[in-house]
Amino acid sequence: MKAVCWFGKHDVRVENVPDPQILNSRDAIIKITTTAICGSDLHLYNGYIPTMEAGDILGHEFMGEVVETGAGVTNLKKGDRVVVPFTISCGACFFCERALWSLCDNSNPKPEMLETLEGYSGSALFGYSHMYGGFAGGQAEYVRVPFADVGPLKIPDGLEDEQVLFLSDIFPTGYMAAENCNIQQGDSVAVWGAGPVGQFAVKSAFLLGAEKVFVIDHIPERLELAERENPNVITINFDTEEVYEKLRDLTGGRGPDSCIDAVGLEAHGTSPDAILDRVKAAVYLATDRPHALRQAIFCCRKGGTVSVPGVYGGFLDKFNFGAAFGKGLTFKMGQTHMHKYMPPLLEAIQEGKIDPTFVISHRLNLDEAPDAYKNFNEDKNTWRKVVLKP
Numbered sequence: 409m410k411a412v413c414w415f416g417k418h419d420v421r422v423e424n425v426p427d428p429q430i431l432n433s434r435d436a437i438i439k440i441t442t443t444a445i446c447g448s449d450l451h452l453y454n455g456y457i458p459t460m461e462a463g464d465i466l467g468h469e470f471m472g473e474v475v476e477t478g479a480g481v482t483n484l485k486k487g488d489r490v491v492v493p494f495t496i497s498c499g500a501c502f503f504c505e506r507a508l509w510s511l512c513d514n515s516n517p518k519p520e521m522l523e524t525l526e527g528y529s530g531s532a533l534f535g536y537s538h539m540y541g542g543f544a545g546g547q548a549e550y551v552r553v554p555f556a557d558v559g560p561l562k563i564p565d566g567l568e569d570e571q572v573l574f575l576s577d578i579f580p581t582g583y584m585a586a587e588n589c590n591i592q593q594g595d596s597v598a599v600w601g602a603g604p605v606g607q608f609a610v611k612s613a614f615l616l617g618a619e620k621v622f623v624i625d626h627i628p629e630r631l632e633l634a635e636r637e638n639p640n641v642i643t644i645n646f647d648t649e650e651v652y653e654k655l656r657d658l659t660g661g662r663g664p665d666s667c668i669d670a671v672g673l674e675a676h677g678t679s680p681d682a683i684l685d686r687v688k689a690a691v692y693l694a695t696d697r698p699h700a701l702r703q704a705i706f707c708c709r710k711g712g713t714v715s716v717p718g719v720y721g722g723f724l725d726k727f728n729f730g731a732a733f734g735k736g737l738t739f740k741m742g743q744t745h746m747h748k749y750m751p752p753l754l755e756a757i758q759e760g761k762i763d764p765t766f767v768i769s770h771r772l773n774l775d776e777a778p779d780a781y782k783n784f785n786e787d788k789n790t791w792r793k794v795v796l797k798p
């Protein structure tokens with residue numbers, strides 16, 4: 409089959425590789441009908457995530473048709489259309505039983521590195537390095553899905569692939585980020601990053617009852633998209649406006665009730681701490697560039713919540729923990745508990761409360777993936793969300 413394979417920093421190729429096989433009774437093989445490139449795939453492309461190996465198949469946002477199931481998968485049958493969550497969960501461990509799906513204890517067969525770095529390993533992920541399990545991703549013609557009796561969500565007839573594809577990651581991720589803010593009627597929420605996750609966080613914050621939602625970025629096209637999609641959103645361009653002052657003015661001098669960092673480890677910024685981050689990351693003194701997170705902590709109102717859906721992978725330098733302590737902030741973060749959010753968000757799509765297709769900027773063939781990675785990485789103005797068809 410054809411698959412998008414990683415060979416090193418800035419080196420992604422479409423290769424012919426062996427078809428996946430059923431290895432365990434709870435596996436299913438899915439024929440991919442639509443897949444996507446995620447902003448977090450660019451972290452792999454840029455070499456920020458360790459334990460990638462030459463030839464690894466990329467992709468954690470995908471859907472398709474069941475073509476084969478192991479003996480233990482009784483809830484799916486050949487021909488079913490499914491969306492697959494990017495996190496892999498067993499459904500039976502301490503964490504899965506408590507709906508902490510992304511913290512599954514059983515799905516990562518190679519937990520040693522994360523145990524060394526973090527104490528314990530969370531769940532495995534598709535197509536996201538060997539420290540997250542080394543599972544082949546779904547930017548391919550076929551994929552093996554472990555624990556297929558637990559993860560894949562069946563899609564009813566009448567819904568197009570593009571309407572439901574983002575249930576695989578970015579829609580639940582943006583939604584959980586907003587839900588983690590425990591939004592009360594009349595609340596204000598500030599979202600750093602108007603990429604796809606940020607866009608879903610903005611919509612979700614309004615769905616959950618926020619009165620004012622602010623979105624902070626420096627890419628005009630992304631801020632304009634947020635404005636087009638959300639008539640009441642207030643956009644702040646950090647290249648031309650002072651974020652703290654503006655947020656203060658807009659919240660009666662108090663600061664937003666909640667702040668969402670939907671940027672993660674490759675944050676851009678022009679303040680001195682951001683420039684220092686870039687230099688340090690370039691010489692490997694720090695792994696992450698947490699400028700957006702620092703600003704979110706600084707801007708949040710006293711007693712507020714900072715919610716972090718943006719991916720962080722290592723150690724943060726110059727982390728303003730004193731500000732967080734001094735203001736009594738609450739932090740909520742982590743990989744999305746996908747399995748909890750997929751069914752209700754599918755319902756929201758069916759009821760017409762949201763149409764996730766608004767984030768798509770490019771529709772391409774799987775063969776065009778190498779150029780898509782390159783162009784997406786270099787041009788965030790026009791490239792936002794790439795959908796690929798095998």
Ligand SMILES: [Zn+2]
Nearest residue numbers: 446448469577
């Ligand atoms: Zn993703």
Ligand SMILES: [Zn+2]
Nearest residue numbers: 498501504512
């Ligand atoms: Zn589990």
